[in-house]
Every structure is written in C-alpha cells, then in structure tokens.
Amino acid sequence: MNVNAKNIVVTGGGNGVGRELVLQLLSKGAMVVAVDINPEALDETVQMAGKNPLLFTEVVDISNKEAVFAFAKNAIEKYGKIDGIINNAGIIQPFVELNDLEMARIERVMAINFYGTLYMVKAFLPHLLSRPEAHIVNVSSMGGFLPVPGQSVYGASKAAVKLLTEGLSSELKDTNVKVSVVIPGGIATDIKKNSSLASNESTDSSKAKMVLTPEKAAELIIKTMEKKKLRAYIGKDCNVMKFLYKVNSFIAMGMINKVMAANEH
Incomplete structure (x- = not known):
C-alpha cells in the first residue's frame, strides 16, 4: 500500500521505532495518528515532527479493551x-x-503485546474492510520464534502476535485488507526503560553492528507495508538466527543461551 495520502495509526508513537515510524510516514505524505500511553512522549514526537499539521496524537492504553474500541x-x-x-x-x-516471574508482570506483558494488538485489530478491522485499500502491520520479535532465556513470556506474547497475523492473513486473502508481520532482531531503543526495567547493557561495537537503529527498523517496517509482504525478518541477528534455527534448533538455542549468559541484564 502506498502510504502517501493515507491515514495511518501507529501505536507506541511516543518513542523509539514508533516515533521513527511516525516521522517517516509523515515524510512520505501520510496523515498519522500517533498513539501512546505517555502524553509527554507524544508531545516530544510532535516537536520533532515540526508540529506537522498531518500529525495527530491520542493518549490510549492499548491494554484496555474499552479504551481501544472507544478510540x-x-x-x-x-x-x-x-x-x-x-x-x-x-x-x-x-x-x-x-x-521467578510475578504473575502481575506476566499479565502486563501479555496485555500489552498480545491483547493490545488484538484489540487494535478487532476495533479497526470492520472499518478497514470498508476501505478501497487497507493494511495491518503487527510487529512481532525474533523472540517469537527463538526461545530466549529469561524472556519466555515475552517470546510467547510475540509468537502469539505472529500466529495471529498469519491466521488473519489467510482469513482476509480475498479482501482489500493486506496483513504483514514484521519480525525484528535487536533494536537500539529504550524498551527496557519503557518497560520499567533497569538496563546495564554495554555498547559493544561488534554487537552494535548486528543491531538495527530505530530509523532503519522503521524504514523496513514501512517498506513491508508498501510491498504488501506477509512476513519480514529484519536485522542481521534475526536473519542469522532464523537460518541457524531452521538448520539446527538446538545449536541456535545453545548460541542464544551463551550470549545471554555472557551479558548482564
């Protein structure tokens, strides 16, 4: 779908990849509705966009079903x-x-990552089906196909997003609504901070080469929408691990275990 002159909603538009998606969509001539739970972060996005008249912001908690449907x-x-x-x-x-993971944490991860995505799709799908052309992009994760120690619930939530998207694509194959799932590897964002977690990661240059910048991730996500691709694996680390996991899942999981054990979190 050509994004020029289209009206597009972006969740998580207050920072990181979401903010970059907003800025790049605006540069391509789209009208953007940036959604975030943090009004101050949305204000920063507005300032960075130069108060673009095609940018609108909405404060929404996507884990709240009633709030999403009302929005x-x-x-x-x-x-x-x-x-x-x-x-x-x-x-x-x-x-x-x-x-060792508290149930409250488990429920919040699932509520935002999976149910938040599900609520958005359910709330907008009837309208999208009425449009001449429409597109849904759901962002999953490398952790959704490759088990990462200490991130099992996160991985489960992102695996659910992947399967939800692929199933939805099959259901909508004869309609005007296209569906994509984007599966990124590591991205240099503040996701730990935004998840209310402390971060002690160091900036290793060899790892940095494998990690996507938010700008590049956003570019590839938009390209996935424009090319109407069902599935896009983005990032060097994601594509390397995808290949290894397909060849030998035990070797791939062993490598991830070693990487995780060698890093402080």
Whole structure:
C-alpha cells in the first residue's frame, strides 16, 4: 500500500521505532495518528515532527479493551477514514526465569503485546474492510520464534502476535485488507526503560553492528507495508538466527543461551 495520502495509526508513537515510524510516514505524505500511553512522549514526537499539521496524537492504553474500541470509534469519526494500522507498541519482561516471574508482570506483558494488538485489530478491522485499500502491520520479535532465556513470556506474547497475523492473513486473502508481520532482531531503543526495567547493557561495537537503529527498523517496517509482504525478518541477528534455527534448533538455542549468559541484564 502506498502510504502517501493515507491515514495511518501507529501505536507506541511516543518513542523509539514508533516515533521513527511516525516521522517517516509523515515524510512520505501520510496523515498519522500517533498513539501512546505517555502524553509527554507524544508531545516530544510532535516537536520533532515540526508540529506537522498531518500529525495527530491520542493518549490510549492499548491494554484496555474499552479504551481501544472507544478510540477506534472516535478516530474514524474524527479523521474520516483510517487506511492502515501499525501495531508497534510493546514491552519486555524482567530478565528472570518463568518460575521467578510475578504473575502481575506476566499479565502486563501479555496485555500489552498480545491483547493490545488484538484489540487494535478487532476495533479497526470492520472499518478497514470498508476501505478501497487497507493494511495491518503487527510487529512481532525474533523472540517469537527463538526461545530466549529469561524472556519466555515475552517470546510467547510475540509468537502469539505472529500466529495471529498469519491466521488473519489467510482469513482476509480475498479482501482489500493486506496483513504483514514484521519480525525484528535487536533494536537500539529504550524498551527496557519503557518497560520499567533497569538496563546495564554495554555498547559493544561488534554487537552494535548486528543491531538495527530505530530509523532503519522503521524504514523496513514501512517498506513491508508498501510491498504488501506477509512476513519480514529484519536485522542481521534475526536473519542469522532464523537460518541457524531452521538448520539446527538446538545449536541456535545453545548460541542464544551463551550470549545471554555472557551479558548482564
């Protein structure tokens, strides 16, 4: 879908990849509705966009079903049409094993990563089906196909997003709504901070070469939408691990275990 002159909703638009998605979509001539739970972060995005008249912001907690459905109804009435949604918002869990992870943390990760995505899709889908052309992009993760120690619940939430998207694509194959799932590897964002977690990671140059910048990740996500691709694995680390996992899942999991053990979180 050509994003020029389209009205697109982006969740997590207050920082990181979400903010870059907003800025790049605006540069391509789209009208953007940036959604975030943090109003101050949205204000920063507005400032960075130069107070672009094609940018609108909405404070929404996507884990709240009623809030999402109310937002969708109001957005369609307020902006006249919505042609696409990019479900980018997400959080990670503390780097601890499932046995030590509090249920409140588990429920919040699932509520934002999976249910937040599901609510957005359900709330907007009837309207998207009425558009001449529409697109849904859901952002999953490398952790959604490759088990990462200490991130089992996060991985489960992102695996659910992947399967939800692929199933939805099959259901909508004869409609005007296209569906994509983007599966990124590591991205240099503040996801730990935004997930209310402390971060002690060092900036290793060899690792940095494998990690996507938010700008590049956003560019590839938009390209996935424009090319109407069902599935896009983005990032060098993601594509390397995808290959290894396909060849020998035990070797791939062993490598991830070693990498995680060698890093402080």
